Amino acid sequence: MTSFVALRVDAERLRTTFIPQLVATRIAKVEGPTGFPPLNVTVLDNDQRVIFPAGGRAPKRFVDERAFPLVFYEPDLTQLTAPTGRTVETWHVRTGYGELSIPEIVTARASRSA
Secondary structure, three states: OOOOOOOOOOHHHHHHHHHHHHHHHHHHOOOOOOOOOOOEEEEEOOOOOEEEOOOOOOOOOOOEEEEEEOOOOOHHHHHHHHHHOOOOOEEEEEEEEOOEOHHHHHHHHHHHHO
């Protein structure tokens, strides 16, 4: 193969199957810090709809948030896509420990052991 021009993605399958399965598989392998509540991971789409966990809601508090654009990037094709004026859909991954911040968890653990 000498060139690659396009990639077609089933966005609905990405949203309903691939991303949820990928995240669930990764979370199952995470060992959180001792004494911390379970790690919560939430994936939100461009419209702030919850993709993972299924039936979940966006957390009000979280420890970290990372944005990732849904693009297949090929620098040589930038000139071809620029005139379309399309914006890139950006999803977000939020992680946290329920409604608690890390300092609140540490303080609660310290007061119980004192």
